[in-house]
Amino acid sequence: MSDRIVAETVLAGVPTRGNAELLDLRKRYLNPTLSVSYREPLKIVRGEGAWLYDQQGEAYLDMVNNVCHVGHCHPRVVAAGQAQMAQLNTNTRYLHDNIVEYAMRLVATLPAPLSVVFLTNSGTEANDLALRLARTHTGKRGALVLDHAYHxxxxxxxxxxPYKFNGKGGEGQVAHVGVVDMPDVYQGAFRDPSTAGKQYAGLLPAGIAGLRERGFDPAVFYCESLLGCGGQIVLPDGYLRDAYASVRAAGGVCVADEVQVGFGRAGEHFWAFERQGVVPDILTVGKPIGNGHPIGAVVTTPEIAASFVTGMEYFNTFGGNPVSCAIALAVLDVIHEERLQDNARVVGNLLMDGLRELQRRYTCIGDVRGCGLFIGAELVSDAAARTPDRAKAKQVVEAMKARHVLLSTEGPDDNVLKIKPPIVFSRRDAAEFLEKLDAVLGGR
Incomplete structure (x- = not known):
């Protein structure tokens, strides 16, 4: 969409620098663990809807930013934050309507008994608090997670x-954490979708036994409702039902990590765990909750919440502040009024259909999977052997960037095209992406 040209907005007092100078200054003043995307990094200065704009005004279709859930700089979300910021921002030791209004609105989207809300600054903080809740409630310390998970x-x-502790610079698995295989029906041990859910869930008892052999009873099982870093994996039917049953029978509680995938992204459901017909004991959310503003949440049951009342205050300086809550309320309004959950379903289906058509023509696409606007296309060098092709995936990402479409890769072999755009992503956007991907795969 080269006709989408905009001027760079320069903040007062902030100098405008070129890419080379910015990279040099990052190296001098920022820690080198702070990475940048693409061989030739982009300087992005503005966003609107599903589009990002560089300093020359060139437009890029954003297909990986699940943080700006209802679109970059949505006017209603921006206005809500501006209005509240101009009036008041303080902490939860003062009464304010916004925090209780948001808690009520969030709980209204959830099944019983999920009804007690804690507000945090991020998804990481939400998952960290969930661990405290689980350990306090159960009196146990052990945790079970899926391989390649990131929380x-x-x-x-x-x-x-495991995505971190088994990766570069990681210190390996600690004794109180048990790791079980993620339920990948394409690359994993169990590949029949009709039975894989039960088979993968059947690995949980061995994981629990392993924890106990090391002296830890299970307090909690963490599982993303759709697996992001694992490679855009959709859980096979029945997996969470049986996995949750095993954990609860062992005295633990179950956390649904929806930091990446909640708030209608799954299309058919507002929460991705609903696809599995289960209700977690604790739900954690982040990223899309504030459309880029730093806010996260934990929602749990009255029973678990009551266990946390030990005499130690839970206070979070910024969690639940009026500005964050005003922004989060606006996000809920936009999702509902613009029917964005339905948009995720419809446009997601178009993308999946288009990708599967390309899969029939290009053997490098080994698998297409997803739901709503959470989609993965796994690239392989040998379709019969399902041999991961990381180099091809990286080449495709760079070639699409040259055509002004932003993608990324994920998965244990870093060979899965990660597709999770803002849920305002349109039919026209989908058609543009598919046309350009067809050209890249066809060498045109």
Whole structure:
């Protein structure tokens, strides 16, 4: 969409620098663990809807930003934050309508008995608080997670994230954490979708036994309702039902991590865990809740929440502040009034259909999976052997970026095209993406 040209907005007092200078200054003043995307990084200065704009005004279709859930700089969300910021921002030791209004509105989207809300600053903080709740409620310490999972960057969450502790610079698995295979019906041990859910869930008892052999009873099982870092994996039918049953029978509680996938992204359901016909004991959310504003939440049952009342105050300086809550309320309004959950379903189906048509023509696409606007296309060098092709995936991402479409890769072999755009992503956007991907795969 090269006709989408906009001027760069320059903040007063902030100099405008070129990419080379910015990269040099990042190296001098920022920690090198702070990475940038693409061989030639982009300087992005503005966003609108599903589009990002560089300093020359060139437009890029954003297909990976699940943070700006209802679109970059949605006017209604921006206005809500501006209005509340101009009036008041303080903490929860003062009474304010926004926090209780948001808690009520959030709970109204959830099944019983999920009805007690804690507001935080991020998804990491939400998952960290969920661990405290689980351990306090059960009196146990052990945790079960899926292989390749990522639940946050705090010390406690890195310990629960094989994606981190088994990766570069990681310190390996700690004794109080058990890891079970993720339910991947394309690359994993069990590939029949009709039985894979039960088979993968059947691995949980061995994981619980392993924890106990190391002296830890299970307090909690963390599972993303759709697996992001694992490679855009959709859980097979029945997986959470049976997995939750095993954990609860062992005295633990179950956390649905929807930091990436909640708020209608799944299309058919507002919450992705609903696809499995289960209700978690604790729900954690982040990223899309504030459309880019730093806010997260934990929702749990009255019973678990009551266990947390020990005499120690839970206070979070910024969690639940009036500005964050005003923004989060506006996000809920936009999702409902613009029918964005339905848009995620309809446009997601168009993307899946289009990707499967390309799969029939290009053998490098080994698998297409997803729901709503959470989609993965796994690239392989040998379709019969399902051999992961990381190099091809990286080449496609760079070639699409050259055509002004932003993608990324994910999965244990880093060979899955990650597709999770803002849920305002349109039919026209989908058609543009599919046309350009067809050209890239066809060498045109």
């Amino acid at each position: 946050g960057h705090s010390p406690s969450m890195v310990e629960l994230s």
